Amino acid sequence: MTWGKDTQEEEAADQLTTFVDAGGTLIDTADIYGGGQSERIVGRLVSGVVRRDDVIIATKSGHTPQGYRRCDLSRRHLLAALDASLRRLRTDHIDLWQLHVRDPDTPVEETLSALESAQRAGKVRYAGTGDFTAWQFATYAAWQRAATRHSAAPIVTAGCEYSLLNRAPERDLLPALGDLGAGLIAWSPLGRGVLSAQYRSGVPGESRAARPHMAAYVEPYLDERSRRIVESVCTAAEGLGVSPLAVALSWVRDRKGVAAAAVGPRTTAQLEEILSMESVELPREIREALDDASSAPDP
Known part of the structure; x- marks a missing residue:
């Protein structure tokens, strides 16, 4: 989401090379990110920096901030948006096209x-959804399965914010995904950066919270609730000898139903720190303690 805005193309190239060299595969973007610049950068890098x-x-397609209405999932708009994304991405197909x-x-x-x-x-291999509630996802996925008998691009993912600070998907979205055989792409798994513990003593000048x-x-x-959860993460990190970031990310990564944790580092150094936690696995006792400390409040 930040490519073409907070992260320029040269830095993005370094990030993508580092990511692929480490075994990473999933690149998540959208047609509206940076007014299309994110897709253009991905397209140039995928055709020139990695294979x-x-x-x-x-x-993703469907948001129409410049249109006469806020969103548009009509056949007319979606197919036109798909062709525009393919041109920007310099590819003949999209692996996962999300509403x-x-x-x-x-x-x-x-x-x-x-x-x-x-x-x-x-032009599309698989389909997914973005900002959908559980009942909305279930409606689209169930209709698609019934209408096509699995002949069309299956709806296999839903994207949603999910972290120790936001466990709302556990109430209904994750159960719906499990019932329909789909996986969650968890965005903002670091609680919008707060779970990295960078805000424990205030707002750093280079942080997102310091940007208007x-x-x-x-x-x-x-x-206050978030502060208490961050302290629990820091306690676990100190006990394991790893960073708070590693604790928070591994907690999300290993939750049942999570297909991927989507991160948005601004710099290659931040990405390298994220990749370094791949081998971290939380002991059951620590996982359960974090579950208790971050249990979702009543709706």
């Missing part, structure tokens, strides 16, 4: 017909 076959490209947001004004069957057309044309366009994004997790 297309070495990565799984996931992008970024639900559109209440377009019938489910019309949206699903666009997914089927894209798959039959060889990102401060409101971080602020909800600078409350």
Whole structure:
């Protein structure tokens, strides 16, 4: 999401090379990120820095901030948006095409017909959803399975914020995904950066919370409940001899139903720190203690 905005192309190239060299595969972007710049950068890097076959490209369509309505999952818009994404990404197919947001004004069957057309044309391998509730995801996934009998791009993922600071998906989305055989792409697994413990003593000058366009994004997790959870993460990290970041990320990565934890480092140094925790596994006792400390409040 930050590529083309907070992270420029040269830095993005270093990140992608580091990521692929470490065995990483999934690149998650969207047609609206940076006004299309994120997809353009991914396209140039995948055709020039790494091999297309070495990565799984996931992008999203449906948000229309410049249009006459906020979102659009009509057949007309989706198929046009798909072709535009393919041009920016410099590829002939998208591995995971995600419906970024639900559109209440377009019938489910019309949206699903666009997914089927894209798959039959060889432009899409699999489909997913973005900002959907559990019942919305279940509606689209169940309709798609019933209507196509598995002949179209299956809806195999849902994207949602999930971390020790936000465990809301456990109430209904994760059970729905499990029932339908889909996986969660957990975004902001570090609680918008707060679980890295960088805000324990205030707001660092280079942090997201110090940036005018990102401060409101971080602020909800600078409350007392979040502070207590961060302290629990730090206690676990000290006991294991690892970073708070490693504790928070490994907790999300190993949760049942999570297919991937999507991270958004600004720099290669931050990415290298994230990749260094891949071998960290939390002991059962620490995992259970973190579960208790971060149990989701009543809705």
